[in-house]
Amino acid sequence: MCSLGIDAGGTLVKIAYWQKDEIETINFPATRFDLVKEWIGKSNEKLQICMTGGRAKQLETYLGSENYHYVVEFDATVQGVLYQLKKQNLQIEKTIITNIGTGTSIHYLSGTIHERLAGTGIGGGTLLGLSKILIGTDQFEEIVKKSEQGSRKWIDVRVEDIYQNNQLPIKGSLTASNFGALLTAEQGVNDENDYVAGIQGMIGEVISSLAIQAADTKGCTDIIYIGTTLEENEMLQNVIASYTILKEKNPLFLPQHGYSGAIGALLTI
Numbered sequence: 001m002c003s004l005g006i007d008a009g010g011t012l013v014k015i016a017y018w019q020k021d022e023i024e025t026i027n028f029p030a031t032r033f034d035l036v037k038e039w040i041g042k043s044n045e046k047l048q049i050c051m052t053g054g055r056a057k058q059l060e061t062y063l064g065s066e067n068y069h070y071v072v073e074f075d076a077t078v079q080g081v082l083y084q085l086k087k088q089n090l091q092i093e094k095t096i097i098t099n100i101g102t103g104t105s106i107h108y109l110s111g112t113i114h115e116r117l118a119g120t121g122i123g124g125g126t127l128l129g130l131s132k133i134l135i136g137t138d139q140f141e142e143i144v145k146k147s148e149q150g151s152r153k154w155i156d157v158r159v160e161d162i163y164q165n166n167q168l169p170i171k172g173s174l175t176a177s178n179f180g181a182l183l184t185a186e187q188g189v190n191d192e193n194d195y196v197a198g199i200q201g202m203i204g205e206v207i208s209s210l211a212i213q214a215a216d217t218k219g220c221t222d223i224i225y226i227g228t229t230l231e232e233n234e235m236l237q238n239v240i241a242s243y244t245i246l247k248e249k250n251p252l253f254l255p256q257h258g259y260s261g262a263i264g265a266l267l268t269i
């Protein structure tokens, strides 16, 4: 018998499965349930499937079976997070878990207790949507690559841009206004890269600010950031990590950023 954990999210369907002693993963666009069905159909073995995620019921209906297990999204996510922490020999007593998916949700986990603390519509969908209107592409890899070559200098207003010759009330390099510099600065030479760098900066700063506030309310220092928006996205990770560290919290990124839900679903079978 072969087991699959499936996290059907707003943008991506993630699948986790065992290959010998290792967990392998694959994802498909949530608009392409046909590809998911085709991939599952290739298995010669009888399958045991556990589903999670906001589109789990839609996918179940599409696949035409009612024999699947179902696990609540955050329960699956926690199991997937704990599995990855254990693999890295990390033990965490209490933590904030910030899931940057299509949108972002922020939870608190302490032992077996968990609580949803906050959320924002700013997330991976925002990155794709704003990039589409500003630079004409919604292709994640291309957006990330461009942003890493971009500069936010003429996009954002920094605190030090405003407090010239005045004593700084906070660190001068912090952003005072995302995209606010577009009103006054001279345009850069590589505007496409700079626009997407600005979008990534805005998303990272909004999300880390919320996560830090959530950590403050619970008196915890660890913040685990997950979600496929972080996959091979060094710039977003850097924005998030540097602000989180500045606020004296400890940012953690897991090796399989987007797959915690799918891994957790697999482990509950």
Ligand SMILES: Nc1ncnc2c1ncn2[C@@H]1O[C@H](COP(=O)(O)OP(=O)(O)OP(=O)(O)O)[C@@H](O)[C@H]1O
Pocket: 008, 009, 010, 011, 012, 013, 030, 053, 054, 100, 101, 102, 103, 104, 123, 124, 125, 126, 127, 128, 140, 226, 227, 228, 229, 230, 231, 258
């Ligand atoms: N191949 C890809 N195709 C589309 N988006 C991608 C891809 N790789 C990374 N991303 C990014 O990941 C984001 C989706 O993240 P994730 O898979 O964690 O969300 P989701 O589970 O589908 O959504 P939610 O949890 O909010 O329902 C996209 O919005 C995009 O920014």
Ligand SMILES: [Mg+2]
Pocket: 007, 009, 010, 053, 101, 102, 261
């Ligand atoms: Mg998700």
